[in-house]
Amino acid sequence: MEGGVTVLAGGVGAARMLAALTQVVPPERITAVANVGDDLVLHGLHISPDLDTVTYTLAGQINPETGWGLAGETWQAMETLGRYGGVDWFNLGDRDLGTHLYRTHRLQQGASLTEVTGEIVRAWDLGLRLLPVTDDRLRTMVTLGEGPDAGREITFQEYFVQRRHSVAVSAVRFDGASNATPAPDVLTAIDEAMRVVIAPSNPVVSIDPVLAVPGVRDAVTAARQRTVAVSPIVAGAALKGPADRLLHELGHDASVVGVARLYAPLARTLVIDEADADLADAVADEGIEPLVTRTIMSEPGVAVSLARAVLS
């Protein structure tokens, strides 16, 4: 396939998808449009977990023990912080901290998140283009659905990391989205792509915040005939993280059929795993064309064949 490939990206699943795509098409033809709803400012530092997971994965430097942060990590800063009784639920490795120091400094100098991300990507020689969906402030907020704090709204990382996503959620909101504008090149990257890929990321907290930036959902809708989504749900469960639970709690089907219903307005094709082959007709009934193949990228050989299928 000629032309550009633009990937709507969350964290881990998107990073693996992007790594697979770089095996099949030259990286310089790939643009990732990444979620920044997970971003946080902690200890004065601007942290962009999804941007970093994509960067570190593509650099071959993701920490294999944690699935986030950098390989060869040490934890000396956290140890000192722990001595003071500081906020230590969000782990920051020493190597990783260098990225946050750099990003924070550049942002304070007036650089945009797009510019800083480009600098970081170049420093790791990634070849592809990684764009935050917006340079504006966008924060995924989660309303707790149970327990003594039911009804309370917390930030995504307070839900995901501090509470280990082990609490029911009644609503998700993208704070700042309505006032945000897409970062430079985001809409063009969608408009001009030969293929738009919705990565197997969490539909409600990774892809939805990307679509919530005014103009992005419309651009993807307009590109529907060129758009392929990969289901993050396999046999009714998320491969990683709380996508299944969140879909259910927010009133969706935690199945490829539920994913099909969400993505039918946006994508012509939904790639589903062979484990869900029996649901292909139900997916088609939602108005999106099922493509059944192996999708579990941690299994040998699957990632590249999935990338080929997505581009075919």
Add this chain to the structure above:
Amino acid sequence: MEGGVTVLAGGVGAARMLAALTQVVPPERITAVANVGDDLVLHGLHISPDLDTVTYTLAGQINPETGWGLAGETWQAMETLGRYGGVDWFNLGDRDLGTHLYRTHRLQQGASLTEVTGEIVRAWDLGLRLLPVTDDRLRTMVTLGEGPDAGREITFQEYFVQRRHSVAVSAVRFDGASNATPAPDVLTAIDEAMRVVIAPSNPVVSIDPVLAVPGVRDAVTAARQRTVAVSPIVAGAALKGPADRLLHELGHDASVVGVARLYAPLARTLVIDEADADLADAVADEGIEPLVTRTIMSEPGVAVSLARAVLS
């Protein structure tokens, strides 16, 4: 001696003086009033070099290789930062970073620098009281006296670390001083002390910014009969850092006589090293009583005997 001991403190010299004093009087009777003119915000983090040098030294955790930062330090964050071409002239060890993360977070929560410093001191079980001279913004600014940048004003750390204090200086200014107020307990600690000690720190860039906070110089002047200064100049040279050079460049004598002239309005006694015994009369002529003893605290046994002399 009964009663409190209050020490006007810069970094390394003051830290050694304080460590020696804690051998002679119970730490809970000691208050250090420390310079914050060296503070900087870098990478979004609030860094207080003199507070940290005092803390780490008294905790027995100062890095023996560098003279600043923590022992057992690693440099992983700086290595990542270097990959990005980030600002890396100010070295931040991984262990040390934990302190800056904590301080920055607490300040952003609305805690005062005095409160945060107290928390850090307690976490290291120091026993004494360490007070920043002010909770307000105070920045030592240095005007370059030579070269292509002559006349340009830079921050203290740009002079001290980035340019390794190897450039001539034509002026020093304490930005923010006139609007600053002494931190809680600072004036009381001076007023009520049985002994005020001006540590062997740099008179013009460590002690002067402390005195520049309105009210502090007056308080020390009023305590003159109870105040002892220790000369940081021995045989015409600074034991560490650029005190000799700076004194000379700013129009002072880089000798115990020059120090005597600066401190005569503030202290009854000036402790000078045996190497300067021949200048004792010249010191006395400046209106401050010389006390000749050994003052080089890195030599065995000297620190404690100096502490005793200061308190006698």
